[in-house]
Amino acid sequence: MDSLRHLFALALSLFFLAACSQPAPAAIAPDAVPRAADYPAMPQNLQRVRVETVVDGDTIRVRIGNRSEPVRMLGVNTPETGAGSTTRECFGPEASDWTKQALAGQTVLLEFDESQGRRDRFDRLLAFVWLEDGRLFNLDLLTAGYAFEFEPRRDSKYQRLLDRAEREARDAGRGLWSAATCDGRR
């Protein structure tokens, strides 16, 4: 009987140990991000390009004709990774890894938004990045909690959806909004 009680105590302590040492909430796979009922439909006639490299969470390089072009994703800002001249921010490397997982080597479709300008002051193209399966990657970054909403010029085409996606991720404590990761701080 004693050994049974010991076994039970052991099982109980293992259970509590497991419960207390839970790591940060599991990452959502890029292709498993929940979509809102009014998720936008991909416009027709977008520019189809191949992703050469992923620079960090919100910036990629694509091949356009015979040029390699940097593309900064509109409406979002992922934390900095600490690479180059940047200062590492909470969840920067995680956001970069997530974008790599989703976009490295992929063919994507670029949507420009004239209200935001074609290029930023670093001469990077500014675009919404669509996957061929109809996902709007900029929006998914926010929904999964890998980015802050960021619109230096207001009212991009998808601003209302971007706002809501950030709010949902924050309310659900996803990604960088979790108390176990950054608690919404950089």
Ligand SMILES: [Ca+2]
């Ligand atoms: Ca950034």
